[in-house]
Amino acid sequence: MSLLEVAVRSASVLAAFLVLPLLVGQTEHKVMAHMQGRLGPMYAGGFHGWAQLVADGVKFVQKEDITPRAADRWVFRLAPAVALIPYLVALATIPVHPGVAAIDVPGSLVLALAATSVGALGTLMAGWASANKYALLGGLRAAAQLVSYELPIVLAAASIALAGGSLSVATLTDRWSPWWMVWQLPGAIVFIVAACAELQRPPFDMPVADAELVMGAWTEYTGLRFAFFLLAEYAGIVVMSLLVAVLWLGGWHGPFEDTLGWLWTLLKGFAVAVVIIWVRVAWPRLREDQLQRLAWVWLVPLALGQLLLTGAGVVMGW
Amino acid sequence: MSPLPGILKGLATTARTAMRPTHTAEYPDVAPDLPPRSRGVIALLEENCTSCMLCARECPDWCIYIDSHKETVPATTEGGRDRQRNVLDRFAIDFSLCMYCGICIEVCPFDALFWSPQFEYSEVDIRDLIHEKDRLGQWMATVPPPPALDERAxxxxxxxxxxxxxxxxxxxxxxxxxxxxxxxxxxxxxxxxxxxxxxxxxxRPPTPREPLTGTPESVPDDTPPAAGPPADGETR
Structure with a gap:
């Protein structure tokens, strides 16, 4: 791999990383607004407020970057990067087209899942370093949530890996067949629910529950660092949606997949992102105990059952 | 799993709402469609005002200012008596005090005050919210016609x-x-x-609804008509 190729791959991932989350964010603005009988942003950029998030970014850049005096200075300032960068790595591992992925490594599924788990560490660091009781509580809740929901995610992904006989996302997508949408369905549901929880999205936003914790671990953040946390959340939606798209929905499989494969991947990922937004609008926040109960009483057994089913299926040669 | 129906219902409700037209009023771009009886601003029809001060006295927060003086109208006929009439010098409503109760409009015996649905008259300086009579008169153009009478009213x-x-x-x-x-x-x-x-x-010109059947004795009574007393009242 030449230096130029590395540069091109990095640049394209960075471009996707900066564009796709904004696209999802704008979709959230609009979809959520219409689900609540509103119009959403209408002014920024002229046409239906398409540039609203760009304007928000400009606003965040202008704000003062404040570090509280009591804060653990380096950890505090490093936390947004720790939250953001892992999703960039995870996004790089996702193949969008046959043979097209920024990082094509044999164990890309493991790499992607490992990277997304690191992202939550940024929230922990922010919560601890802020020297603020709300931030600390938010960080602790985030930690508890991470522990609970990491397991269903890994189990659901393991089921797919078992079914496809590989740990490489590209290979798994290659071996995907429509039949997977049926017998891997419980795993898909578990993965989407657990992904919402891992991203601390409503209805699993107990760590940032704004009515009781101000803004959770992000309470003390301002300006660009705060914007990085928000960007990390939307980048997380992109990564998780694309993972669901390539693992469960067949990624580039579709008509004219040799030329339009990338479009199918993005469209499927976008559809999953819309579902994640939809869930956020429709349901109220889960209480902390309900949240833990859902993970351990429902998701983990369901994921284990799925794993059992997949194992049986593979052995029986379905 | 008992919460499942509720969960699906929530998804259905939000999806249905998303399919329906939104309720947003794009106000600065699209003028609101206000009902004709909206209480936006109070308009003054200066010709009708007799400076009787009823509105100013009934106003709960004393936001109406009226100044007037008397002028002598010379007699129109030889040997007649000079008449006096009130001339309105100042009529002002302080909309920074007004609480839009509409009592002034209710009490005005001569239909000099009207509600207008216009509401876009905010000011940077609170003192500019005192509308003098010329400004109050400009609001008359925005007074909507009263709703049609009920049948057989x-x-x-x-x-x-x-x-x-x-x-x-x-x-x-x-x-x-x-x-x-x-x-x-x-x-x-x-x-x-x-x-x-x-x-x-x-x-349509005013037409009598029924033929006059009153006897000669009953027709001419001295009470002035309810809505048009100035004909008799002001120069008496």
Whole structure:
């Protein structure tokens, strides 16, 4: 791999990383607004407020970057990067087209899942370093949530890996067949629910529950660092949606997949992102105990059952 | 799993709402469609005002300022008596105090005050919220026509006054007054108060609803018509 190729791959991932989350964010603005009988942003950029998030970014850049005096200075300032960068790595591992992925490594599924788990560490660091009781509580809740929901995610992904006989996302997508949408369905549901929880999205936003914790671990953040946390959340939606798209929905499989494969991947990922937004609008926040109960009483057994089913299926040669 | 129906119902509700038109009023771009009786601003029809001060005295927070003086109107006939009339010098409503109760409009006996749905008159300086009579008069253009009367409702006061025979007509002209003569005859008094026309009636001339059947004794009574007293009242 030449230096130029590395540069091109990095640049394209960075471009996707900066564009796709904004696209999802704008979709959230609009979809959520219409689900609540509103119009959403209408002014920024002229046409239906398409540039609203760009304007928000400009606003965040202008704000003062404040570090509280009591804060653990380096950890505090490093936390947004720790939250953001892992999703960039995870996004790089996702193949969008046959043979097209920024990082094509044999164990890309493991790499992607490992990277997304690191992202939550940024929230922990922010919560601890802020020297603020709300931030600390938010960080602790985030930690508890991470522990609970990491397991269903890994189990659901393991089921797919078992079914496809590989740990490489590209290979798994290659071996995907429509039949997977049926017998891997419980795993898909578990993965989407657990992904919402891992991203601390409503209805699993107990760590940032704004009515009781101000803004959770992000309470003390301002300006660009705060914007990085928000960007990390939307980048997380992109990564998780694309993972669901390539693992469960067949990624580039579709008509004219040799030329339009990338479009199918993005469209499927976008559809999953819309579902994640939809869930956020429709349901109220889960209480902390309900949240833990859902993970351990429902998701983990369901994921284990799925794993059992997949194992049986593979052995029986379905 | 018991919460499942509720979860699906939540998804269905939000999806259904997303398919429906939104409720957002894009106000600065699209003017709101206000009902005609909206209480936006109070308009003054200066010609109708007799400086009687009723509005200023009834105003709960004393936000109406009226100054007037008397002028002598020379007698129109030889040997007649000079008359006096009130001239309005200042009529101002302080909209920074006004609580939009509408009592002034209710109490005005001469229909000089009206509600207008206009509401875009915010100011940077609170002192500019005192609208003097010229500004209050400009609001008259925005007063909507009153809603059409209900079917078989009583006549509006102006029309009743206009169709009433002229004072003394019954005594002089006798009982054989034809229907409509009150409105068209030389002795008919047109109402002195000006008023926006009802939406339904347009420019139709006032017509009496039923023939006058009153006896000569009962027709000329001295009480002034309800809506048009200035004809008698102000120069008496």
């Amino acid at each position: 009583a006549e509006p006061g102006e029309i009743a006054a206009a169709t009433k025979p002229a004072r003394g007509a019954g005594l002089v002209g006798g009982a054989g007054t034809a229907p409509g003569a009150g409105a068209t005859g030389p002795g008919a008094r047109m109402p002195r108060t000006v008023r926006p026309r009802p939406a339904g009636t347009g420019t």
